[in-house]
Amino acid sequence: MTDVWSAPHAPAPVDAVVSLPGSKSLTARALVLAALADGPSRLVRPLRARDTDLMAAALRALGTGIADDGADWLVTPGPLRGPAAVDAGLAGTVLRFLPPVAALADGAVTVDGDPRLRERPNAGLIAALRALGVPVDDAGRGRAPFTVHGSGRVRGGAVAVDASESSQIVSGLLLAGARFDEGVDLSLTGTVPSMPHVDMTVRALREHGVEVTTTDGGWRVSPGPITPVDRVIEPDLSNAAPFLAAALVTGGRVTVRDWPTATTQPGAHLDRLLGDMGADVARTPDGGLQVTGGRGIRPLVADLGEVGELTPVLAALCALAEGPSRLTGIGHLRGHETDRLQALDEVLTAVGARVRQLPDGLEIEPGPHRPARLDSYADHRMVMAAAVLGLAVDGVSVDGPEAVTKTLPDFRERWAGLLGDPVEALR
Ligand SMILES: O=C(O)C1=C[C@@H](OP(=O)(O)O)[C@@H](O)[C@H](O)C1
Numbered sequence: 001m002t003d004v005w006s007a008p009h010a011p012a013p014v015d016a017v018v019s020l021p022g023s024k025s026l027t028a029r030a031l032v033l034a035a036l037a038d039g040p041s042r043l044v045r046p047l048r049a050r051d052t053d054l055m056a057a058a059l060r061a062l063g064t065g066i067a068d069d070g071a072d073w074l075v076t077p078g079p080l081r082g083p084a085a086v087d088a089g090l091a092g093t094v095l096r097f098l099p100p101v102a103a104l105a106d107g108a109v110t111v112d113g114d115p116r117l118r119e120r121p122n123a124g125l126i127a128a129l130r131a132l133g134v135p136v137d138d139a140g141r142g143r144a145p146f147t148v149h150g151s152g153r154v155r156g157g158a159v160a161v162d163a164s165e166s167s168q169i170v171s172g173l174l175l176a177g178a179r180f181d182e183g184v185d186l187s188l189t190g191t192v193p194s195m196p197h198v199d200m201t202v203r204a205l206r207e208h209g210v211e212v213t214t215t216d217g218g219w220r221v222s223p224g225p226i227t228p229v230d231r232v233i234e235p236d237l238s239n240a241a242p243f244l245a246a247a248l249v250t251g252g253r254v255t256v257r258d259w260p261t262a263t264t265q266p267g268a269h270l271d272r273l274l275g276d277m278g279a280d281v282a283r284t285p286d287g288g289l290q291v292t293g294g295r296g297i298r299p300l301v302a303d304l305g306e307v308g309e310l311t312p313v314l315a316a317l318c319a320l321a322e323g324p325s326r327l328t329g330i331g332h333l334r335g336h337e338t339d340r341l342q343a344l345d346e347v348l349t350a351v352g353a354r355v356r357q358l359p360d361g362l363e364i365e366p367g368p369h370r371p372a373r374l375d376s377y378a379d380h381r382m383v384m385a386a387a388v389l390g391l392a393v394d395g396v397s398v399d400g401p402e403a404v405t406k407t408l409p410d411f412r413e414r415w416a417g418l419l420g421d422p423v424e425a426l427r
């Protein structure tokens with residue numbers, strides 16, 4: 001039976017301090033690199049959510065030991081082998097990071113997932129694997145389900161890659177590249193969105209002792225061992241977005257604890273973006289990021305191509321702003337968990353905004369609010385966007401809120417705490 005969630009209306013300005021679980025993107029990279037390393041690695045405070053659980057399960061299916069002591073994950077690499085069936089769920093990280101690992105396995109590995117996963121673009125990755133000497137059987141679709149026929153080693157070398165639909169295609173090839181006989185010398189055939197996520201991959205590789213150089217058209221990963229690393233996973237700054245947005249919507253104050261001083265997470269741009277929308281943003285002495293509202297919500301005109309996953313929450317803010325906004329550079333969001341431009345058009349229109357879809361973005365003009373029953377589109381970030389709308393628009397409910405399990409399973413409890421429990425830390 002599908003769940004329906006009544007998104008709470010804010011009775012008063014919020015005033016809260018929030019702790020958030022680990023980053024999905026950093027946890028995924030840490031798991032993959034630990035599985036490919038020379039010895040065991042410990043992940044402290046990894047994200048426990050559907051996407052990262054699926055990544056762990058996929059690596060286990062290929063022969064990696066991942067012991068869970070309730071707090072940390074201890075990853076012990078093993079010989080990679082098939083046959084295996086990998087459930088990628090709806091996770092782009094599993095869809096694009098796992099196949100290059102599967103290429104190193106001895107035996108066939110099939111990747112499949114939710115119905116929507118079968119629509120998410122992956123032709124660039126499949127073509128690149130083939131060019132690197134790995135047979136892939138995808139029945140010509142360029143999408144899941146497909147089977148990677150590994151033989152225990154990958155030749156590697158130079159490859160031209162189309163990653164215009166997802167940066168994860170680049171990240172997947174770079175993450176496994178050091179284990180290819182010739183490494184990987186990747187050149188892009190077009191543009192790539194979400195560049196901070198590629199920077200995140202390059203930084204993670206270097207932390208594991210892998211040599212990565214930036215070339216004219218891309219990146220070169222030298223062949224060689226991957227050093228094990230024990231690491232503490234940073235909080236997920238993209239999941240901080242709805243909580244910080246609540247300060248702006250309600251004219252209140254929200255602090256997210258343990259905000260990293262330097263990070264490749266795209267959520268690091270929230271200070272600038274929320275500042276542009278009228279928030280006061282400050283670091284707290286104990287290492288948090290504090291956002292204070294109260295001066296209204298200014299419209300936003302921005303290219304979000306580098307920070308696409310922040311779009312749903314920012315678009316919700318735009319629907320509550322004092323004038324028309326224009327968000328561009330995000331055409332690739334049509335291939336995310338849902339077609340996010342279409343979904344945002346439907347949802348923001350339902351609560352009273354006027355929305356125009358552009359080939360690569362959205363124009364959003366706020367209108368008189370009206371209550372609405374919204375859909376989650378099985379997309380965690382659409383639930384979070386609806387939660388932000390619900391603060392200002394009385395009578396917002398969401399079908400299928402369990403989509404939040406993808407990256408923040410207890411989102412609704414945390415949201416209730418944000419509204420009900422002033423200045424109290426939420427765990
Ligand atoms: O590498 C990653 O961890 C991610 C890269 C981005 O993907 P796209 O480049 O497909 O947008 C981002 O949107 C996704 O949430 C996570």
Ligand SMILES: C=C(OP(=O)(O)O)C(=O)O
Nearest residue numbers: 090091092093309336337
């Ligand atoms: C696009 C996203 O996820 P995925 O890793 O599945 O691509 C997201 O979390 O916003």
